[in-house]
Amino acid sequence: MDELAAIKQTFFQECDELLADLEAGLLALESGSGDADTVNAVFRAVHSVKGGAGAFALEDLVKFAHVFETTLDAVRSDKIEATETVIKVLLRSADMLSDHVAAAKGEGFADAERSSQLERELKACVDGDAAPEPTPAPHLDAAPADEWGFVPQRVSLDDFAPAPALVISGPATWRIAFKPHPALYAKANDAAVLLRELHRLGACEVDCHQPDLPDLTELDPDHAYLSWTIQLVTECPEDEIRDVFAFVDGDCDLTVSRVTPVVKAETASFVPLPAIIVEPPAAPAAPEPAPRAATPPADIKPAADQKAAQAAQAAPTIRVDLDRIDKLIDLVGELVINQSMLSQRAAEFGAPRSSPFYSALQDLEQLTRNIQDSVMAVRAQPVKSVFQRMPRLVREVATLTSKEVRLETAGEGTEVDKTVIERLSDPITHMIRNAIDHGIESPEVRLAAGKPSEGCVRLSAAHRSGRIVIEVADDGAGINRERVFDSAVKKGLIRSDVVMIDDEIDNLIFLPGFSTAAEVSNISGRGVGMDVVKRSIQALGGRISISSVPGQGSRFTLSLPLTLAVLDGMVVTVGEQTYIIPLTAVVETLRPKPAEVRALGPDGLVVEIRDWHVPLVDVGRMLDRTRGPVDAATGVCLLVESEVGGRAALVVDSIEGQKQVVIKSLEANYDKVDLIAAATILGDGRVALILDVDAVIARQNRDANRSRTAPPLALAS
Amino acid sequence: MGVKVLTIDDSRTIRDMLRATLNGAGFTVVQASDGVEAMETLDREGPPDVIITDINMPRMDGYGVIENVRRRPELRSIPILVLTTESDQAKKQRARDAGATGWVVKPFDPDKLVEAVRRVAA
């Protein structure tokens, strides 16, 4: 039954799409941009979910969907009006339906009480109008498919008509008289087919009667001239015999009666079945009414809708294993490295720039870049899949906090690599929760401040200079800087006499320990503070920044790489070695003047940057103990920041530039190396190591602490 | 040359289930997701031996399919089965009045589906 499991998967995928359409449609109705088509689409979405669910006997889902569908049917047939209240009930019902689907998938839980409550509200919407089937029907539909939906009932044998009770006693003879009406043929039912089906129940002797059959020239093809008498010997019960004629009930004269002795028809002329049947003549043989001029367009929705649907259907798609894509991306990565090595060799070879050799290499480089971009795009998906979970989240959090909040989204079509997209959902969810919980004020406060009572959260995505930029903005109260500052001091995160600019205060919320579990409210739940969000974003190779205006609102900006397999890095040399420092960790570069380098303790050095004193890290020495100490004044410093908020100035010999590099793992063939995040392959074919900035800063702190408490010895490794 | 069935339903799940059941019974299956696509398919690939159609579909619904098929001389004797929920007698009657040959109840029993097709397919 693998096929059934596969179809069930298809069903759940289809449900996801239908639920998305449902929500989109209801939102459109809510905002007033929907119309009759939208209502129909919304109805059909629920109807389809119900239909598929019935096929898999998912009873709870079917039951709820049925009530939901009935109410929607009432809306679309204009029995009730889609008022704001009604639409709110419908929106919440859509959420409930989604829960039921998740529960059916085994991935969630559908609150039975909430479900019943919503069913009551849905019915209440329809109240006063004829609500015929809803109550008894769900039960019928939910029952496993019994023929014609009958619910099995206890029947005593006394109720049985004699004939069925005699089924067990062997074959019986039946006499069947069958006279089709013209309507039977008009509905494309076929007497021959019916007689053939009858024949499958048992031996038949068939008589055809054609008393009124005129000459061919006078034959009216739409008239029904023939009738039949059939003698059937069968063990089947009468129900089954009548069943053969189920479709033509009302379009024929039918009598089915039992004959006790087996009686041979006497008057019949036994003619083999096929010869008797006269099919309604095929079109050419008889005069036909002229094809009517009325064309299908009457049934088709406006052209725009049709074109859009056609366009959507026209773009062919193909399903591919993710493994194959990953392999392809790896290979293209190799290609890029290889091509870059080739260029390097050519440069060393001294090929003149005017040579065809050189220009061919240029072409190759361009081609390779194009291939890389195209292949990266294969795995790219629109952020829509992440964004579309948010409206529901906003509704729930707004309800829980008793606030009025509207969600605006933009740039849903912005494409992001699949590897990045899946890990975006949590951070965005938390930021939106925070925005509503802490940012947006209660309706009363907002009104008092001259703002509309409904707050707005804006979620947007866009491509900007080779990266993805996602913004979560709110029009709430903004960051309360005094409170944040005091809170940080109280938690011992900063000293009370420190002077900070606004921007620095805002960034305090990203410090670990800033939001303690006790403070994090139910909403932002599970003890998630902004530090966790920042760490998730940084784990994706991204950066997060905040800007806020008191009284007007806040905006969080996430900047992410297009894919996890590459990294933007600063190429530096330390000694004879080349290292890569992730650009996300670099705050700025500087050449400190000798006066700005101060000693701290026996062997520590700090560099003065504006009002801050930042520890100097002799990277070369940290990586290779045998090196002599570096002269900070002659080198270049990179001011870097770790995920945990520490800062340091890394001293390097020179900065070679910035480069986007393909990340290669060291663990694959070797092991984790302290202070090193990963490796990459440069244009000259050599391996360059990517520094783990956090580890470097942590090591610096550890060494500094140690040297304060112990006599300055050569530090044991 | 087996019996060719054209199945019309906007739900991918239902289309897949119909196809699985009908293929299993030896029928060839052609699919469409609504009435308009069905008519296009029909024109392109030639008439089927049986049509099974849902009623609620975008662009052109089941009634539209029935009417369109019955209107055309070369197609009017193609049997049409509608997919219907048992509780909706009104829809079933309307379909029959429009010219539907028979019906199959949703959620459908595979055996009943095959039997219904046999009952109408020449």
Place this chain on the structure above:
Amino acid sequence: MSDASSNGLELIAFRIGEQDFCVNIMAVREIRGWSPATPLPQAPDYVRGVINLRGAVLPIIDLSARIGLGEVAPSARHVIIVAQIGNRLVGLLVDAVSDILTVSPDDIKPTPQVGSERVQAFLRGILADNGRMISIVDLEQILPVSERAAA
């Protein structure tokens, strides 16, 4: 030396200093010349660094240092044997590769109990061939999974 029989082993022999060693050829992926390796910070003395093998990052193990015969100053005349150990690909730095031997399991004798225990740990037998004594290297011991690179 026995002729190749149905359960014959093929071994590739190489030199480190004055001594001969070999490994099962099934583990060997390719032989390369030396190219400068990028050193790994605070790595054990026998890990020379990493090189680029067609896009993969390959650690280079100084086999001489690993076995306890002293560090080697690699140069262009050295050879790297790319071997698969478990799921990993590593490069073994040796002086030169000599020949391929076909032996039967009977030809393998236990390692003589001389020399340091460290050496013993890396070998899993010896065999004689044309007057040479060839020690068989146990690749599994070269790069233990649990070994950490830094202190």
